Amino acid sequence: MIREITAETEKRQRAAQRVAFALLAMSTLSAFLALGAILYTMFANGAEAISWQFLTEFPRKLMTEGGIYPALVGSFYLTAGALFLALPFAIASAIWLSEYSRGGLWVRVIRVGVNSLAGVPSIVFGLLGLAFFVKVLGFGVSVVSGALTLALLILPILIRAGEEALQAVPMSFREGALALGATQWHAVRTVVLPSAIPGILTGAILGISRAIGETAPIMFTAAAFYMSRLPETLSDKVMALPYHIFVMATESPNYWKTRDLQFGAALALLGMVLLMNLGAVVWRARVRRRKQW
Amino acid sequence: MVAEATATARVRSLDATRAWLERNLHSTSILDVERFSFYYGKEQALRDVTLGIPLDGVTAIMGPSGCGKSTLLRAFNRMNELYPATRAEGTIRFLGQDLLKADPVAVRRHIGMVFQRPNPFPKSIFDNVAFGPRVHGERGRARLAELVEESLRRAALWDEVKDHLKKSALSLSGGQQQRLCIARALAVRPSVLLMDEPCSALDPKATDRIEATTRELAQELTVVIVTHNLQQAGRISDHVAVLLAGGVLAEFGPTKAVFADPSCDQVADYLCGRFG
Numbered sequence: 183m184i185r186e187i188t189a190e191t192e193k194r195q196r197a198a199q200r201v202a203f204a205l206l207a208m209s210t211l212s213a214f215l216a217l218g219a220i221l222y223t224m225f226a227n228g229a230e231a232i233s234w235q236f237l238t239e240f241p242r243k244l245m246t247e248g249g250i251y252p253a254l255v256g257s258f259y260l261t262a263g264a265l266f267l268a269l270p271f272a273i274a275s276a277i278w279l280s281e282y283s284r285g286g287l288w289v290r291v292i293r294v295g296v297n298s299l300a301g302v303p304s305i306v307f308g309l310l311g312l313a314f315f316v317k318v319l320g321f322g323v324s325v326v327s328g329a330l331t332l333a334l335l336i337l338p339i340l341i342r343a344g345e346e347a348l349q350a351v352p353m354s355f356r357e358g359a360l361a362l363g364a365t366q367w368h369a370v371r372t373v374v375l376p377s378a379i380p381g382i383l384t385g386a387i388l389g390i391s392r393a394i395g396e397t398a399p400i401m402f403t404a405a406a407f408y409m410s411r412l413p414e415t416l417s418d419k420v421m422a423l424p425y426h427i428f429v430m431a432t433e434s435p436n437y438w439k440t441r442d443l444q445f446g447a448a449l450a451l452l453g454m455v456l457l458m459n460l461g462a463v464v465w466r467a468r469v470r471r472r473k474q475w
Numbered sequence: 476m477v478a479e480a481t482a483t484a485r486v487r488s489l490d491a492t493r494a495w496l497e498r499n500l501h502s503t504s505i506l507d508v509e510r511f512s513f514y515y516g517k518e519q520a521l522r523d524v525t526l527g528i529p530l531d532g533v534t535a536i537m538g539p540s541g542c543g544k545s546t547l548l549r550a551f552n553r554m555n556e557l558y559p560a561t562r563a564e565g566t567i568r569f570l571g572q573d574l575l576k577a578d579p580v581a582v583r584r585h586i587g588m589v590f591q592r593p594n595p596f597p598k599s600i601f602d603n604v605a606f607g608p609r610v611h612g613e614r615g616r617a618r619l620a621e622l623v624e625e626s627l628r629r630a631a632l633w634d635e636v637k638d639h640l641k642k643s644a645l646s647l648s649g650g651q652q653q654r655l656c657i658a659r660a661l662a663v664r665p666s667v668l669l670m671d672e673p674c675s676a677l678d679p680k681a682t683d684r685i686e687a688t689t690r691e692l693a694q695e696l697t698v699v700i701v702t703h704n705l706q707q708a709g710r711i712s713d714h715v716a717v718l719l720a721g722g723v724l725a726e727f728g729p730t731k732a733v734f735a736d737p738s739c740d741q742v743a744d745y746l747c748g749r750f751g
Contacts, residue, residue, distance in 0.1 A: 284559055354594035358656070361552060362607040362663055363584035372606070373596050 224449045231446025241408065241443075250447050252409055256325075256420030257451075259413065260404060261394045263329030268337045269386060273375075276344025276382070281370050300338035304398040307335045311403035324417040328404020335399050336389035343385020347378040380469035387462035391455040397424040407433070423451045489695065492570075492666065493530055500571050505530040505667060505697050506551060511565035513546050513555065513722070520546040521722035523565070528667075532713030533689060533698040535730065537705070539745060543722035544701045545591075548669050551699065552586040553579035570666075584611060587660035588669040592676045593652035595644035595659070600636050603644045603655055607663035622662050629695075630658035631688045650681025657688065668692060670700040674707065686711050705746060709734060717742050 239249030275296075283289040311331030321327040351374050359369035397405075406419035407429055413420045427447045430440045437444075496502050504527030513521040520543040528534050528551075536544045549555045550567060556579065567574040574582060587607075595603050604623040605613075613619055623640070627633040632654040636647070644655055653673055660668060670689065674682040689698055689711055702708050708715055708730065715733050717726040719741055726733055726742045737743040 352594070354590060354592060355596060357554065357557065357590065358594045358596065358659075359606070359610075360557065361554065361583055361588040361590075362610055362659065363580055364606075364610045365580055368610055377597055 221452075224445060224452055227442070228445030228447075228449030231442045232449060236446055237450065240410065247443075250423065250426060250443075250450060252412055253421040253423045253426040253447065254450065255412055256405075256409075257394055257423040257454075259325055259420055260328045260332055260400060260422055261390050263325060264332035264336060264393045265386060265390055267329060268333035268340055268389070272337055272340030272344050273382060275341045276348055277370060277375070279341070280345045280348035281366065281374065296338045296341050299334075300342065304335060304396050307331055307399040308402050310334070311399060316403055322417060323402070323404060323406075323419050325404055325413055325420050326416040328400045328420070328422075331399045331403045332393045332396065335396060336393050339389045339392060340382075340385055343388065344378070344382045347381025347385065348374060350381060351377045380466060384462045384466050387458050387465075391458045394458075395424055395451060395455055397428050401425055401428070423447060423454075427451070489530065496530060496570070502527065503530055504528055505570060506574075506699075507566075507568040508547075508550075509566045509568070511547075511550065511563070511567060513543070513550060513564075514562040515558070516560045519722060521550075521718075524718075524722070524724045526716055526724060526727045528697065528699055529714055530697055531693075533693045533700060533711050534714040534716065535708040535712035536699065536701045536716045536718065537703065537708050537745075538718035539720060540703070542718040542720055544703075544718050545671055546722070547716075547718065548671055548699060548701045549588075551667065551669055552583050552588050554588065584663055585665055586667040586669060587663055587665035589653070589656050589660055589671065589673045591672045593649055593656050595647070595652050595655050597643065597645055599641045600644050600647070600655060601640040604658050604662050606659060611663065623658075626658040626662040627655075629661050629688075629692065630654045631684065631691070632658055648681070650677050650684060653677060653681070653685060654688065657685075657692075661692075665696065667697045667699065670698065672701050672703065674702075674704070682707075717745065719745070 236249040237254065238251050240251055242248035279289065279293065283292075308331065311327055311334075315321045315327040315330050316323055321330075355373050355377060356369055359373045360366070364372070400422055404420055405422050405425035409419065409421050427444055430444045430447070431437055434440055492505070493503070496505070506528035508524055508526050508528070511521060511524045512519060524547060536547055538544045546555060550563065551569075551574070553574070555561050555563075563575055569577075569582070569586070596606065598606075601623055604626050605619045608619060608622050613622070624633060624637075627636060632651060635651060636642075636655075644652065647655060653676075657668075657673075673689075674685050677685065686707065689700065692698055693713075700712065712730045714728065715726070715730045716724060717733065717737075719725045726738055733742075734746060737746055
């Protein structure tokens with residue numbers, strides 16, 4: 183039996199809808215405002231400090247003057263190293279999880295493990311890196327220890343991104359390849375993986391922007407308070423942007439003097455992360471437009 | 476034995492295979508299905524199916540949705556087992572050899588497949604057709620180009636694409652994509668071509684072309700096609716198998732005879748469009 187909706191019921195339902203929409207919009211707005219406030223503070227306080235010299239000079243006078251060049255370079259080394267170390271393992275794991283494993287308890291355990299690894303606080307990775315890479319393996323406080331620690335940190339992010347990218351490849355591609363007498367490995371190598379590469383790389387960029395901003399994993403494993411030169415070998419210490427900001431803000435005897443430099447360094451870091459994320463978004467959009475299946 | 480028989484088939488065409496079948500197996504069926512049942516988990520998709528797919532002509536598998544016609548077709552190239560928890564009983568013999576005990580990768584080199592929706596790879600037209608031969612170790616450029624042209628001609632697509640073989644296969648229309656998929660399957664030189672409702676995603680004109688191509692191909696190899704389109708089965712098939720709900724084979728015989736005089740009421744109802 184269908185009852186006619188009375189004018190009054192209709193009015194009430196519309197009012198409820200308006201309230202609900204308003205609440206949802208306000209929540210969204212508040213998140214946006216928080217981001218906006220952070221960006222505003224950074225730009226308002228840091229923009230002045232940013233200059234070509236700031237980006238290309240070494241710090242001077244106990245870091246109360248000069249630039250952030252060695253920290254920028256150090257952050258680049260650490261992040262690139264982490265990606266270089268983690269990506270092959272992540273792709274291999276993602277392929278196994280997505281293409282070969284046939285479900286079951288073991289796979290579920292592994293997947294839960296990978297996901298919990300993504301939730302482990304980064305300081306724990308830092309301590310692990312100190313205990314294992316720095317001490318047990320004897321790499322010392324160095325680029326290689328820091329890159330390895332960061333690699334562990336981003337591994338679960340990369341694996342998950344890789345698995346999602348592989349899962350997004352239509353089943354019909356796999357069937358098409360197998361029906362031609364290809365082995366599963368051949369199908370993965372020539373059809374599935376190439377189709378998933380853009381998604382995997384997007385995940386990689388997100389992994390980079392996570393790694394580049396981390397302080398805790400590198401403070402015991404790689405980061406130097408101050409270096410008068412760039413690292414020359416993998417077993418050298420490095421300066422890194424997030425740690426540099428931390429040091430200027432907490433360890434410097436004149437931390438109020440370095441306020442502008444701190445904001446400038448933070449803005450540079452934020453700018454790098456935003457640029458990379460933007461790059462990932464644009465790239466993904468372009469690839470999506472090119473490949474429609 | 477399969478290798479020997481198919482090698483013969485490749486070199487000497489249908490006639491040679493026919494002679495081989497008669498001499499060695501005293502049969503005219505290239506695929507012999509015997510008491511074949513198939514399960515997805517606990518659900519039974521096919522029940523005790525027995526039939527022989529004739530070497531010559533087009534054999535259509537028909538039936539209402541969910542009757543297991545695709546499952547039967549995909550049993551021939553072992554595609555069902557890509558999904559977990561499937562189980563097969565009974566036997567299927569391909570040129571006398573037990574298909575279910577063979578290496579599925581080897582089986583698929585002799586029995587090609589075209590899918591319901593065109594599924595070209597996101598590669599160039601050339602690379603799509605050359606995919607199969609490359610899988611099987613063909614590296615020579617001239618030989619590949621030759622195979623690609625031959626396969627595209629057999630699939631009646633050559634004239635439309637010969638000037639832009641390097642273009643992405645995804646730039647083709649739906650009908651062209653499906654003919655590309657046919658060419659891709661032919662490039663492996665299979666003895667049997669399985670087609671799983673190849674026209675269901677296409678418009679009438681594209682459907683016409685695929686049907687004409689299919690008739691042509693049946694001069695050179697065995698074609699098994701799943702369709703739920705009665706007119707299509709009438710137009711292109713020489714034999715027809717009708718499956719009914721529960722995966723039971725209700726009817727198998729020459730298309731004209733089955734359409735003119737179905738042996739049981741349920742098949743008659745289905746063929747008159749009263750259900751399905």
